Amino acid sequence: MGEEFKPVIQEKRWDLSEEERLLSLWDSEDLHKSTLDPDDPREIVVIDTPPPYPSGKWHVGGAAHYTQIDMIARYFKLKGYNVVVPFYADRNGLPVEVQVEKTYGVVAHEMARTREGRERFLALCSEFLDRVEGEIVQLWRRLGCGFDYWREGTDSPRYRSMTQATFIDLWRRGLIYEAERPVRWCPRCKTTLAEAEIEHKDEEDFIYYVKYKLEEDGRDLVVATTRPELLAGCAALAYHPEDERYKGLAGKTAVAPLYGHKVKIVEHPAVKKDFGTGLMMICSYGDEEDVRLFLELDLKPKVLIDENGVMNENAGPIAGLPVKEARRRIAEILEKEGLLVKKERIVHSVPVCWRCKTPLQIIHRKELFLKQLDFKDVVKQAAAKMDFKPEMHRKKLYDWIDSIKMDWPISRERFYGTEIPLWTCSRCGAKLVPEPGRYYRPWAEEPPWDSCPRCGAPREYLKGETRVFDTWFDSSISPLYVTRWMWDKRFYERASRNVLRPQGQDIIRTWLYYSILRVLQLTGKPAFRWVRITGLGLDPKGRPMHKSLGNVIDPEPIVAKYGGDAFRFWAAIAAKLGYDYRFDENKVKTGRNFATKLWNLARFVSSFPRPGGSPLEKATEVDKAFLALVDEYLEAADRAYAELDVYEPASLLYELAWDMFASHYVELVKERAYNRSGLFTREEQEAAWATLHEILRRILIALSPIMPFVTDAIYRRLYGRTVHKERWPEPLFAPEEREKLAATARSIVTVNRAIWNLKRSMGKKLYEPLDTAEILVPSSLENAKRDLESLHKTAIKTYSNTRPEGAEEALPGSGVYYTVKS
Secondary structure, eight states: OOOOOOOSOOOSSOOTHHHHHHHHHHHHHTTTOOOOOTTOOSOEEEEOOOOOOOSSOOOHHHHHHHHHHHHHHHHHHHTTOEEEOEEOOOOOSHHHHHHHHHHHTOOHHHHTTSHHHHHHHHHHHHHHHHHHHHHHHHHHHHTTOOOEEOOOOTTSHHHHHHHHHHHHHHHHTTSEEEEEEEEEEETTTTEEEOGGGEEEEEEEEEEEEEEEEETTTOOEEEEEESOGGGGGGEEEEEEOTTOGGGTTOTTOEEEOTTTOOEEEEEEOTTSOTTSTTSOEEEETTSSHHHHHHHHHTTOOOOOOBOTTSBBOGGGGGGTTSBHHHHHHHHHHHHHHTTOEEEEEEEEEEEEEETTTOOBOEEEEEEEEEEOOGGGHHHHHHHHHTSEEESGGGHHHHHHHHHHOOSOEEOEESOSSSOBOOOEEETTTOOEEOOOSSSOOOTTTSOOSSSBOTTTOOBGGGEEEOOOEEOHHHHHTTHHHHHTTTTTOHHHHHHHTTSEEEEEEGGGIIIIIHHHHHHHHHHHSSOSOSEEEEEOOEEOTTSOBOOGGGTOOOOHHHHHHHHOHHHHHHHHHHSSOTTSOEEOOHHHHHHHHHHHHHHHHHHHHHTTSOOOSSOTTSSOOHHHHHHHHHHHHHHHHHHHHHHTTOSHHHHHHHHIIIIIIIIIIIIHHHHHHHHOTTOOSOHHHHHHHHHHHHHHHHHHHHHHTTTOHHHHHHHHHHHHSSOGGGOOOOOOSSOHHHHHHHHHHHHHHHHHHHHHHHHHHHTTOOTTSOOOSEEEEEEGGGGGGHHHHHHHHTSOEEEEOSSOOTTOEESSTTSOOEEEEOO
């Protein structure tokens, strides 16, 4: 008779409080501390973890994104890499200023008029960021993310000094310059925006049909425009060269309504013949097309809009009015003067600020620009050397690069950001940059020269820059920060070969593009080996989550109810890599149930000792067949993980654990493992024990990146150490042998399903003896007969290649037959 063993795991359910206990244990063990020693012999993988902007809590989509990053990091660790996966916050930029203004009822530009006021405003921003960052850190920790928390965010002196050093280098190389030119401007935020920061929204307005006079013969020319408030800045009218309606007008002159200035008429292929009347006003400035045409046609601009979004003195009767009000007022004047033919209601797309959604204007500004137009081709060449996961998102980057039409304005009239390390001599106009190596605050400190290096003017003539950098100028050097580019050249040389950028598709045109550009300009190398792009996190109805829609789902109650592993399981299984993923609470529940299933499996397996030696030493053909099947599943999961995917491994390992292992192998060998009947030899019994432990152990290791809590809790109980320091399991069989053995396991699975189907059709319970029929299975399963009989409690015979005469198939295509006993 078989021996009775007391399970090592006594609890019948997975206890969610165990997750909190493990978090404390992991902290005490420094389990997730990055190793930054350049002499560590392991190959380094650096994950350029997205520094989140702590302007508010994560919703479930954001939390899922970071847990996926943790899953990939844990996989690389299983493969033996020294994985550096830091977490720090992106704390610079406009969002926190907007939040502080709302929270405290202040206006940044008003507070910052004095040095003391600016210091106070910056302190309010820092305090707000500290509070929100703490909430984000608490969440990712609760979700089991094994990030190494670097408390120095992008607003730290260390990071800011690095940003400033890159500026000084590029300035001295002539890649950064100052120029006055038209830029997109947010009147609300009072700052320039780069192309990547511009969003568009549909807005209801009118198209106005306005009369111009042809100077040569006095006839009317009707022009359609959505921006009549810019009439004073109109410098030309244009029509398409193939538009027969206006043939012969090129070179002639039109007279602007109300303002009376003369404008030339030109032909140009950019004009849309089917818009309005086919005549287009070229004004300073309605849109980017106007900016381009002014340069191309060498037109002289007339600035009409100031930094507050108000018409200036050049606008005549509408001076002093905000743009939208000026548009309404000029239309009234035109109509009164008989110069407005008609107006038609339209819905059109208007550019807005990416943060406050205020409609943008184009104004003239003196700004600092980083050259990017000259680098478009080489940036694409660098990107071509990177491995995109999935490949489909590479085109989005290329399309964005192709669309860029101006150099990158990197200076901002804001406050909470990295200061531009620049001084200007008010006597000779020299622009002075200091030596790199420390963090400079030119608006708040004395210049680092006693006198102007160019003209010798005393120090008081050197005026410090008050502007800050565009936040992307900071965050775009994150791959250099995490590889210690400025501080540890040996580590950088090794680490920079294997940098992974995981990010959402919504910031391809910003964070990804700018990082590739900046790293290329600074090092001459591609920024990344891998680029992993995820879709958007959506609500259950498939909508992006926004406060305005009231559909933001807080992950904390979900985690409190179902656990971190359950949430992570949903995050992995929600969608294939690169596609949008919807929140689905039912999949979170499935994750919770899966954790409980693993716990119960482990409880059963813990009933038996784990024999020493190789699991193949005493293994029966059935044991080997299922071990080979596990080999196949793990190889497929390994390939998917290596593609930086977690959807496929989650699906495969769920199927392996729940279906192949629990429903088939465990049930198949349960009688042999207990051996209460004494029908099996001690060697066969121990073979079942060894195989049960080996399959469970392999599943736990492979699943640990996705569900780190329950897998580690079980592994520590059964095997006395953490699963998170194990290595990915090596295959037990050579490919040819594995294929043959795994085919046997699949045949056994087919037999089980066929017999269970037959029992159901006969009104029997699945584990009830079938005494009214004789079961026949292929002779290739002769060595599995005893295990099959003990599972199904039914006598089983084998047949050779031909179908048994007079027998019925238990399940179509199964090859399992039966005859009804008389």
